[in-house]
Amino acid sequence: MAEPMLHVDGLQKAFGALQATDGVTLTLMPGEIHALIGPNGAGKSTLIKQIAGGLAPDAGRIWFDGREVTALGTPARARAGLGRTFQISSLAMEATVLQNAVLGAMGRAGSAWRFLRPVMRDAELVEQAQAALQRVGLTDHAATRTAELSHGQRRLLEVAVALTLQPKAFVMDEPMAGLGASGSKRMTSFLDGLRREAPILLVEHDMDAVFALADRISVLVYGKIIATGTADDIRADPQVRTAYLGEEDAA
Amino acid sequence: MRRETILNTLLYLAMPVAAALALALDEPFLITLITRAAIFALAAVGLNLALGLGGLVSLGHAAFFGIGGYAMGILAHHAQTYTPVIDSWIVLEGTKSMPVIWLVAIVSSALAALAIGALSLRTSGVYFIMITLAFGQMFYYFAISWPAYGGEDGLSIYVRNDFPGLNTLDPMQFFALVFAILSAVLWWMGRLARAPFGLALSAARQNAERVETVGLGPFRLRLVAFVISGAVTGLAGALFADLNRFVSPTMFSWQMSGEFIVFIVLGGVGRLFGPVAGAMLFVLLEHLLSPVSDFWLIYVGAILLLVVLFARGGLIGSLAGREVAHG
Incomplete structure (x- = not known):
């Protein structure tokens, strides 16, 4: 198996009593789109900030392109080849x-x-x-x-x-937000092609886009990843259905 | 040509034209007054790099102005008393040569800006304003309590310093020298704003996160801007001291820093010629109003209030349109 482009291992971050990131481990492999989904307040943005370098984790390590970047700030990670887009422009x-x-x-x-x-x-x-x-x-x-x-x-x-x-990997926080139906469709096909240039860690609320694009999906709930797998795995996972996709579907 | 370019050209030409008129009318005092405006403009042009382009509201730029002033004062004082500046294992003589004095003024104010910036740029907003103010006051009180160089009374220099090939005591020749320096610095600042560094610094002011995300460090950008800014204001300080043939702790006072900010706000924050317009207007008002009333600054205050309330882009902004056209 190829080396992961991005490897997050055992990341912890607490704000007071709130455990915003609770032992998150994930990888981003070359050529893939790895979507990160989760209900509001699950800690997606906090996790993205730690990966991009804007927030220091309490514990855990981050490797990017084969080298540890845990101690590096945002500019150094950007220079190492991490391309990021923000939730709010x-x-x-x-x-x-x-x-x-x-x-x-x-x-x-x-x-x-x-x-x-x-x-x-x-x-x-x-x-x-x-x-x-x-x-x-x-x-x-x-x-x-x-x-x-x-x-x-x-x-x-x-x-x-x-x-x-020309980054080696993208971290995108809700790139579809506010694009409208046609814009969202265009962006979806654009990202589809982009993964061949560099893998994408994608945080997105647009489920159509996520299920259409993602090679793997990780579900974050209360700072923990409760499941990682293909779109079909995630759709079928009972835990995910209860926590995220809506309990009525699970019945 | 853009309206701002036309306005800048007019402002630029106003100084030598006015000086030539004063020469023709045999009014050397007016030439000195115009020189004073040009030096204030230079000091504020320096501050405008940090304040306008970098968004760093420094209330301590009098520190650099004063350092430049004392660089001149100390070197010239030792030269006129024939005593060495330093007399231990190394002997350093004073000098009356302007280029050497300017170099010392630039280097020492740049070093001071590096130290002050490295500490104060870790804060932002009101804290940055307060820390720069505190540093400025430190220099002020140090100058007051330093008896070797006049303490509170300051230092008088009997004869203006020398520049090769010029008679610097002639007001017109000294003005030409100051104007040449102001021109060179304005030319460079205009280039700087459009250069990669200017774009990055201006982007760091607008959105520091954006700059970090493309791999640039806002802190370093701001520090370099602060150092260049301090060095320019320091050079202005050396010229100001030479104009008056006198240095005193007032050059370090926070009122001085405040005046630089007033020049910039009057003329237009972030505009290349904003500080020039502001300094010219300020010196003009000082000249016209101070004989009328001891409290002439009240009128300047009222004008400043009007500009801030009704002409947000300052004089240049209200005359040339709001459009900020970098690059």
Whole structure:
């Protein structure tokens, strides 16, 4: 078996008496989409934050691309090749759409420490940024101020910025949120192709998308993973049906 | 051409044109006044990098202004008294050479900014404002209680320092020197805002999480901005001391830091020429109003209030439109 791209082992995080992450172990294999589902308040966002580096776990370890990253902060993990999108769009709102994408390309090139040449005239960075915008269909909005984008377009821009990093794995927190039916469908087919470039750890509430995309699904309830398996395994798991999919279905 | 570009060009040309007029009218005092505005503008241009582009409201930039001032004062004092600055295992002489003084001013204020920034940039918001204020006050009280260099009375320098090929005592030549430095710094700041560093710093102001997610560290970006910012304000301090041929602890006072912020807010936060417009307006008001009333600052306060309430982009913002056009 191949080495996992991302390996989380025995992660613990408590906020006071609340055990938000309770011994979570999971892997993300090359080429797969691993969906993380769970009811509201299950600790999905807390787990994602620890994986991305924004929150230090109380215990447990995280390996990424064969090296331990538990002690590294968000920027170092991003440089190691972890591409992340946020549940609530996190962009430079006063900058243009293209500038946001260029920022990603800059991060990849590690070239923030230049003080003279205009960055928007750096053909290589702008080209990478344009290519990423094209892939998510935002080319027409390149010169738009990010604050003027619709909610759905901001989600697409988040993905585009992550693409400019050419990451080795994606961690996506609800990329479908706010996209609407047709947008959601487009994003689903886009992510379907994206997994060949880099595996995706996907937190998503849109169950149609999850069951259509995920090679494996993990169900998080009260900070614990109660089941991991294929879509069919998860549908059939009685524990999952009780805890998450709705008790009436289990009857 | 964009309206802001036209306005910037007019503001830029206003200073040498006014200085030339003053020369023609044989009013050397006015030239000195314009030079004063240019130096204040330079100090605030430095602060504007941290405050405008980086979103770092430093209430302690007088520290760098004062360090630059005392760099000039100390070096020139030793030169005019023919005593060495340091006389132990290493002997360091004073100097009257402006380029050397500027270099010392830049390096020492940059080092101070590195130390102050490394500590205070771990906080944000009100705490950052308070910590920078506290550092500024530390320097102020240190200067007051340092008898070797005049303490509270400050230091007088009898003759303005030298610049190769110029007669610096001639107001017009000194103005030209200051204006050349201001021009160079403005040119660089304009480039800097559009360079990769400027985009990253500005993005870190808008959304630190975004910058981290693409692999850049907001702390380091801000620290570098703070150091450059402090160094520019320090250079302005050395020029200010040379203009007055006098340094005193007031250069370190928090009122000084406050004035720099007033220049920026008056002119337009984050606008390249915002501090220039603000400093020019402030010096103009000082000149016109201080003979009218001892309490002329009340009028400046009222104008500041109007600008903050009704012209959020400052003078430049209200004249050139709200659109912030970086890059």
